[in-house]
Amino acid sequence: MFGKRFLVGLVFLLACHGKILAQDECELTLSRALEEFNEGHLYGIPGMLSGCIEKNQNSEWRQRAYLLLAETYLLLEDPLGAEQSYLNVLRANPEFVPDQNRDPIDLVYLSKKFTATPIFSFWAQAGPNVSPVRVIHDVSIGGEAGTKQKYNLKLGYQGGAGFDFNYNERISVSAGLNFTSTVFKHTTQNLFGQNKDIVEMVDRQSWLTVPIAIKYCDDVGKIRPYGFIGFSVQAMITDKASIKIFNRDSKLGEELSSSDKQSPSLNFKDKRQTFNQSLFVGGGVRYKYKLDYFFVDLKYSLGFRNVVSADHRYDDITYRWTYVDDDFRLDNLTLSIGYVHPFYKPRKLKHARTKSVLRKIKKDDDADN
Amino acid sequence: MRITSVAIVAVVLFLLGCDTGGRVEPFFQNYFIKYYGADGNQDGRDLYVNDDGTMILLGNSSSLTESSMPFIAKTDSLGNVLWQRHMGGRNEEAVDVEYIPGGIHQGKLVVVSNIVNAGSYSIRVTILDQDGKGIDSLVLPNAGTQFAKSITPSSNNDFLVSGYEQPDPVVNPEPIDPADDKADIMVLRVSQSLASVKTLSRQGGEKEGWGTKVFEVNLQDTVKYAVFGYSDRPEFEGTGVFVPKFEVIVVNVNGNQSIRRTTGQNGDVTKAAQAIKVPAVQGDGFFMIGTSINGSGSDIFITKYSKDLSELSPSPALKLPEGAPMEGVAAAAAVAEDGYFLLANQTQNNSNNTNIFLSHIRRDGSKIWSTTFGSEEGNDKAGAVAALRGGRIAVLGTIDLETQRKMALIIVTKTGGFSN
Numbered sequence: 107m108f109g110k111r112f113l114v115g116l117v118f119l120l121a122c123h124g125k126i127l128a129q130d131e132c133e134l135t136l137s138r139a140l141e142e143f144n145e146g147h148l149y150g151i152p153g154m155l156s157g158c159i160e161k162n163q164n165s166e167w168r169q170r171a172y173l174l175l176a177e178t179y180l181l182l183e184d185p186l187g188a189e190q191s192y193l194n195v196l197r198a199n200p201e202f203v204p205d206q207n208r209d210p211i212d213l214v215y216l217s218k219k220f221t222a223t224p225i226f227s228f229w230a231q232a233g234p235n236v237s238p239v240r241v242i243h244d245v246s247i248g249g250e251a252g253t254k255q256k257y258n259l260k261l262g263y264q265g266g267a268g269f270d271f272n273y274n275e276r277i278s279v280s281a282g283l284n285f286t287s288t289v290f291k292h293t294t295q296n297l298f299g300q301n302k303d304i305v306e307m308v309d310r311q312s313w314l315t316v317p318i319a320i321k322y323c324d325d326v327g328k329i330r331p332y333g334f335i336g337f338s339v340q341a342m343i344t345d346k347a348s349i350k351i352f353n354r355d356s357k358l359g360e361e362l363s364s365s366d367k368q369s370p371s372l373n374f375k376d377k378r379q380t381f382n383q384s385l386f387v388g389g390g391v392r393y394k395y396k397l398d399y400f401f402v403d404l405k406y407s408l409g410f411r412n413v414v415s416a417d418h419r420y421d422d423i424t425y426r427w428t429y430v431d432d433d434f435r436l437d438n439l440t441l442s443i444g445y446v447h448p449f450y451k452p453r454k455l456k457h458a459r460t461k462s463v464l465r466k467i468k469k470d471d472d473a474d475n
Numbered sequence: 476m477r478i479t480s481v482a483i484v485a486v487v488l489f490l491l492g493c494d495t496g497g498r499v500e501p502f503f504q505n506y507f508i509k510y511y512g513a514d515g516n517q518d519g520r521d522l523y524v525n526d527d528g529t530m531i532l533l534g535n536s537s538s539l540t541e542s543s544m545p546f547i548a549k550t551d552s553l554g555n556v557l558w559q560r561h562m563g564g565r566n567e568e569a570v571d572v573e574y575i576p577g578g579i580h581q582g583k584l585v586v587v588s589n590i591v592n593a594g595s596y597s598i599r600v601t602i603l604d605q606d607g608k609g610i611d612s613l614v615l616p617n618a619g620t621q622f623a624k625s626i627t628p629s630s631n632n633d634f635l636v637s638g639y640e641q642p643d644p645v646v647n648p649e650p651i652d653p654a655d656d657k658a659d660i661m662v663l664r665v666s667q668s669l670a671s672v673k674t675l676s677r678q679g680g681e682k683e684g685w686g687t688k689v690f691e692v693n694l695q696d697t698v699k700y701a702v703f704g705y706s707d708r709p710e711f712e713g714t715g716v717f718v719p720k721f722e723v724i725v726v727n728v729n730g731n732q733s734i735r736r737t738t739g740q741n742g743d744v745t746k747a748a749q750a751i752k753v754p755a756v757q758g759d760g761f762f763m764i765g766t767s768i769n770g771s772g773s774d775i776f777i778t779k780y781s782k783d784l785s786e787l788s789p790s791p792a793l794k795l796p797e798g799a800p801m802e803g804v805a806a807a808a809a810v811a812e813d814g815y816f817l818l819a820n821q822t823q824n825n826s827n828n829t830n831i832f833l834s835h836i837r838r839d840g841s842k843i844w845s846t847t848f849g850s851e852e853g854n855d856k857a858g859a860v861a862a863l864r865g866g867r868i869a870v871l872g873t874i875d876l877e878t879q880r881k882m883a884l885i886i887v888t889k890t891g892g893f894s895n
Contacts, residue, residue, distance in 0.1 A: 427877060
């Protein structure tokens, strides 16, 4: 048993050692190729590097190697080779941008023909929410004017995922699919007299939501603020409520009898409209982590539709649990924490953005003269 | 730029589609269920609709610590309470409220209730104003039990109280065992000042019976009184078979009987619940609702009498099977539609609990629609029904909530729903 483990461990160590040796070897090759480049021996460089390139080195090595190759091909006046090599630079590091002060101007010029900005980004998020109720019509179950009603916020949660289509570095259109659980509490007080019966109803809905938004995001720095506006379509999946009745009989402030009762979970789905729509607005910050992002944002959704199905306002729940729905819209305030993974796509631009480089070349020439 | 335009258009479309107070029809204002009451339980019994659309809801209140006591409320046409109060005394149950059209208490309300005292009943007549303030009341003096079913203001400003009273075997048409004699049909005349009480009519209904309502009728230019109710008077004398049937008895001012009509289903026990006057637009006359019982089954039973009580239409009377045991409770002639609205207690299949059953029938008795109110778990009871102007229908009843019973005012559309 011990022998087998020893053998496996030995094989693993040898494999790691082999890989390290290969990396060191390619690092030496790249150094030699750089020396050759500096000495003007250009023709042998592609051949020198090809072996290591085929061994699939780490991205940092590949970036340096392909950058050297791109510069080599530029000097050899092989534009196809230079372009292919620069494309490989971007594949190794999609965020590589040549430094106009450090890198040769022809490389800078070449870089303007390419981009690696992501066309699509994947995002996923989760977090808590609260759902303020906006009453359209107040509907009372009690005939007395003294009957009072109020709504309280309760904590819900949501999670979802989606994709951003990046129109450019700053503007994107986002679409996704969210699962949202919303909760609120409705209280009826002074039912059948001042300081008499209280009916509390806690309503929990679950929704599938398709949000579509336009985002504007800062594209520089480690922390990048952004904002968005959009609309969403929601489909209610479930609606469960529980009702508690505090039946208080009293005389001159002294309680004579009470018969509080808690309902089982009641199905409110039939009392609701299945589909809803919202307009939302929000903002947050992205934290850049390697090539991806973490984000936190706050979103407020304005519910547009009356959630209540007027045809089913009065049913068994009214007849047993002393409850009737107001007409109301349901808003939602969401705090989301999430992750964005951009799908970088190195590619040649249809219209190269080389004007600024040409201007710089002209400016430098003028300065030299 | 194109994206921005699309976004702006989308936002505008969304804003136009927003459900606001102006876009969501407030159906609930006109069609609703509202509960009324105070501590304990409140049962809905009778409903009166004033010409201004306000409604008088009459019921009874009880709790663990308080025995039954009449409870009355006035609401606006949307069911909002204008005032409500307890009235009368303990061990008292109100049964009927009517508007006083003339006399010293013109415009006020009269309520009749029954007081339980050591196993016997006495009747109280109470006069209130439209603000709920008690004006006068009288417990009618009696030697034994007297039980009121209704009260009717007469054209000479008296009140006619119908019901039943302790039986007098002498007034029965046929001699029966006094032990079997339960009640006589009773009509009392009470002056509006509550200063005098006289017996207008006493009818031996053999073993049982009551007058459910009395109306003044003008027959051959003579004022007479039609007493609608039921009795188990034998159809053929000497048979010894006493089966309860609908009955209308016409008496003159001295209480002498001139007409008596009996209606019922052969082999069924038929008991009256309520009689109403039918307006000319619905054919004039009188309409009576009750229950036809056959073994464990029971159905709503209705009879329509012509204005002079000479004929029945539909003839002779109708039993309305609904597939579940029914107890006919109340009726109202439709205002904006044809026919009548019937109110009943419908016994549920799985229990002895009842739901409130409301039906709209044509004048020929055929059904237009029906609906029920109440839950499977609760024992919900029908009280009264009224056709409101504009086609709304008001139902007063009792809803058996989880922790208490409450008087319920249910107002529905002309098709029995809560929304158009």
